[in-house]
Amino acid sequence: MTDVLAITEHRRGELRDVSYEIITAGRQLADETGGDLHLAVISGTVDEFAEKLNRDGVEAIHTVSYGEEFNHDVYTQAITQLYDELAPQYVLAPNSVNGLDYAPAVANALDLPVVTDTIDLETDGETLIATREMYGGKVETTNELEGEAVATIRSTEWPQSDGTGDASIEAFDADIDEDAIGSSVNGFEEVAGGDVDISEADVLVSVGRGIEEEDNIPLIEDLAEALGATVSSSRPIVDNGWLPKNRQVGQSGKVVTPDVYIAIGISGAVQHVAGMKGSDTIVAINTDPNAPIMDIADYAIHDDLFDVVPALTEEFQ
Ligand SMILES: Cc1cc2nc3c(=O)[nH]c(=O)nc-3n(C[C@H](O)[C@H](O)[C@H](O)COP(=O)(O)OP(=O)(O)OC[C@H]3O[C@@H](n4cnc5c(N)ncnc54)[C@H](O)[C@@H]3O)c2cc1C
Numbered sequence: 100m101t102d103v104l105a106i107t108e109h110r111r112g113e114l115r116d117v118s119y120e121i122i123t124a125g126r127q128l129a130d131e132t133g134g135d136l137h138l139a140v141i142s143g144t145v146d147e148f149a150e151k152l153n154r155d156g157v158e159a160i161h162t163v164s165y166g167e168e169f170n171h172d173v174y175t176q177a178i179t180q181l182y183d184e185l186a187p188q189y190v191l192a193p194n195s196v197n198g199l200d201y202a203p204a205v206a207n208a209l210d211l212p213v214v215t216d217t218i219d220l221e222t223d224g225e226t227l228i229a230t231r232e233m234y235g236g237k238v239e240t241t242n243e244l245e246g247e248a249v250a251t252i253r254s255t256e257w258p259q260s261d262g263t264g265d266a267s268i269e270a271f272d273a274d275i276d277e278d279a280i281g282s283s284v285n286g287f288e289e290v291a292g293g294d295v296d297i298s299e300a301d302v303l304v305s306v307g308r309g310i311e312e313e314d315n316i317p318l319i320e321d322l323a324e325a326l327g328a329t330v331s332s333s334r335p336i337v338d339n340g341w342l343p344k345n346r347q348v349g350q351s352g353k354v355v356t357p358d359v360y361i362a363i364g365i366s367g368a369v370q371h372v373a374g375m376k377g378s379d380t381i382v383a384i385n386t387d388p389n390a391p392i393m394d395i396a397d398y399a400i401h402d403d404l405f406d407v408v409p410a411l412t413e414e415f416q
Contacts, residue, residue: 101188101224102134106178107152108193109143110168111287114151116299117193117252119259124220124252125191126156126260131222132188135159138266141177142166146268155262161185161271172280174201177273179208184271187247189227191220194251206249213249214242218256236350236373255298255356255377295329297346302328302359305348305375306336309364309385309404313341318408319363325415331355333365349374364404367392384408 105125107118122138129136135158140148145162152160163177178201182190190205192198194216206213218239219230227244297303304323310316316336323330330346337347348355350370360378365371367383367390375381376395383396384404393399400407 101132102137102185103129103132103189103191104137104139104178104181104185104187105191106139106141106174106193106198107148108169108195108197109140109148112143114148115193115195115254116259117195117254118152119154119261120254120257121191121193121252122152122154122157122260123257127257128189128191128220128222129156132224134188137161137181137185137187139163139178139181139271141174142168142170145270149268153266153268154260154264156260157264157266160266160268162268163271163273165273165275166284168284169197169200170280170284171200171204171282173275175204175208176275176279177271178205180273181271182209189222189247190249192249192251194253198251202249202251209247209249211247211249212244213251214244215251216253217250218253220250220252232373234369236376237369253354255354295345297329297331297348298353298355300329300331300355300357302326302361303331303348303355303357303375303378304328304361304363305331305333305365306342306363307333307365307371308335310336310341313339315405316341318405318412322361322408322412322415325412328359328361333368333371362392362396363408365392366390367395 103125105121108115125136138160141163145164149160165173192202214229217229221228227248229242306319331348332342332346336342350373354374356377358379360375361382363384381396382398383392384400384407388401
């Protein structure tokens with residue numbers, strides 16, 4: 100029986116959605132190894148988090164009470180010690196800024212291979228087959244890792260688990276070496292644009308260079324407001340400083356998977372498509388019928404956005 104240890108994530112007192120997605124990913128692997136799924140909750144209000152994470156398919160939740168927020172050294176030490184105690188076959192972490200900070204360090208400390216940004220994981224109990232994307236999402240590769248391994252999972256690739264579980268909640272007394280803690284969190288500074296996380300939006304109204312100038316952005320914001328949607332964009336809009344970086348969809352922006360993605364004046368360059376091709380329904384508004392975005396759109400509106408967008412806004416208001 101070989102177990103899976105999945106590390107959950109929180110920020111500023113809130114569990115992040117990926118914590119529930121990693122339960123699904125971990126459960127699938129645990130089913131395939133015939134083992135149990137263990138979760139780790141480190142720092143913050145661990146008991147409160149553990150209650151919320153007690154979902155179907157989780158056998159045990161290990162809480163490590165130490166500090167409020169993420170700290171590289173605390174996480175690395177706690178996970179390494181949990182691994183020594185539980186001897187799981189696989190350690191899963193979110194492919195987030197935090198996960199990418201500690202997962203390689205944990206793998207290094209344990210002398211295990213690490214595979215990052217996975218979008219699918221399978222095992223026959225011996226070999227982990229990890230799927231990743233390359234070349235801006237044009238190619239999927241499978242990586243085979245023998246034996247124990249550390250993997251980070253891309254958010255929104257697995258559904259969130261639900262259903263109340265009956266996991267045991269166990270406080271883990273990690274022996275944190277304070278002398279080895281080299282960093283601390285002194286506060287938070289919001290990036291411009293506030294707390295908006297476009298990867299969690301159900302409907303995105305996305306604007307591209309077809310909008311021509313910054314003064315026209317409110318046209319898009321009006322449509323988003325009428326739809327109860329969130330505004331996102333292609334990279335040139337961010338590069339121009341018309342919207343903050345956290346709104347950028349794509350290879351060097353965020354990967355999004357909304358129910359509806361409305362691409363307005365966006366050509367559909369491969370680096371953009373890499374970030375939004377997982378959307379359920381894609382609507383494209385473009386004057387160029389040969390724009391690549393038209394090929395992947397479920398609904399393609401071949402027309403001028405300056406006519407179409409106000410008409411749509413009026414319709415939905
Ligand atoms: C390493 C690297 C990473 C990158 N990462 C990203 C990324 O993360 N995200 C990203 O988006 N890009 C990224 N890019 C840039 C990418 O290659 C494209 O340049 C960019 O996506 C183009 O943005 P766009 O579609 O808004 O603009 P354009 O390609 O200029 O397209 C504008 C579109 O608007 C249409 N249009 C014009 N006027 C109107 C109108 N009045 N009504 C309707 N339609 C109109 C045009 O027909 C055209 O299709 C990256 C590039 C590199 C090299």
